[in-house]
Amino acid sequence: MDDISYTAQWTAAVRALETERSDGLFRDEYARCLAEPRGFELLDRYRGAGVSDFVAVRTRYMDDALTRILGETGIRQVVLLANGMDVRTHRLDWPAGTTAYEVDHGPLLDEKQARLAALAAEPRVPTVPIRADLAGDWLEALKSGGFDPAERTLWIAEGLLFFLTEEQAGRLLETVAGASPPESRLVVDMTSAALLRHPMTQSFLRRLREDGTPWRFGTDDPEGFLTAHGWAVEDLRQPGEPGAGERRWPYAVPPREARGVPRSWLISAVTADRPLPPEMATVLT
């Protein structure tokens, strides 16, 4: 498995420990098995930047957002982008008629499937693995797998954007928006730009760099970044706020107006109203 897959084992290790807490935010019975072989070692290596607490809070925020959005909107097509060792397909209750697509590297998807099969674990939603590189033409692969770009979609991009450059992150959001009819949804997390340059995060960031999985992108204006790439924010929270692990998060929530603060953003967004293409606008006027 390649390096990004080791970070998938790391977040699985976080989910395993959270599952074992009496006040855990969720349960993931498969996480301990999926965290092997390196997850727990990396947990120790990346300790100290609050990332474990963040992954726990983020997992629950995204679980809740997924369930809420499917319930409220009637969307029945879900794409999990580079979701690694995440097993929402096996953990959550899914409305009848939903199809989930998991887009990730082939070796990772195969490994996850093999481990889950060994546990006799069955998905609770029809799940289509799409073996593709998000840096390549993954959308064509997704369509070939049965994804319908004319159908409203819920996209989940968890723990993904900070591994991309700003340009790649923007292009990914635009690709996703371009394959989404109006009233589609996106659930995503980002880090603040200040986190990437803050002196207190440098040892953590250096370890990620040394391991070949650097964090590259963050923004202090998540609303603006999403708007610029086709999405309008419906819900934005920082960890520790109500609905985002308010009793679990062990830190104070920094006020939004404080500058230069390392922070994380948990976001639910809807496709932005796009201006009509010029030829359509001409016809209508």
Next chain:
Amino acid sequence: MTQQQTTARIDQIKEWILAKHKNRTDVGVDEDLVDSRLVDSLSFVEFVFLIQEVSGVEIDMDTLNISDIRTLAAIEKHFLAT
């Protein structure tokens, strides 16, 4: 300012740290708070607000030199020794 008042103020900062780390009973004046993970990137903001409150000195987090708050001795020297 007398020595005694300065000491009381640094104790407020030490108490804040100890309250967050129940396994600790003391913090050395020269102990590196960052390396020992007594203060991390997430508690940092609250920590800086605390130093502001205790010292009455306004701190710009964008320009703060981290070495000024790395140890209790440094905090005392840069923010409390007025």
